[in-house]
Amino acid sequence: MVELSLSTILVSFQSVQKQIVYFEGLLESETVRDKGEIQELLHTYDQAAENLKEVYTSMRHTTSNFPPYEKLIKP
DSSP: OOOOOHHHHHHHHHHHHHHHHHHHHHHHOSSOSOHHHHHHHHHHHHHHHHHHHHHHHHHHHHOTTSOOHHHHOOO
């Protein structure tokens, strides 16, 4: 398996989070046609975010200079 760098994980996480916010906004929109499809996409991105969190957390245990995961999440 290819090892990912911290910067790759962070960029991936930021991209996934941005898409989650986008799809959540679409679900609240009255113009969206197929909410089921959007919910499926949102679920896929949620799973990706969880996977990235797991990878980040495991990498952080081996390197103490990584910031805590909670600091990466913007409220």
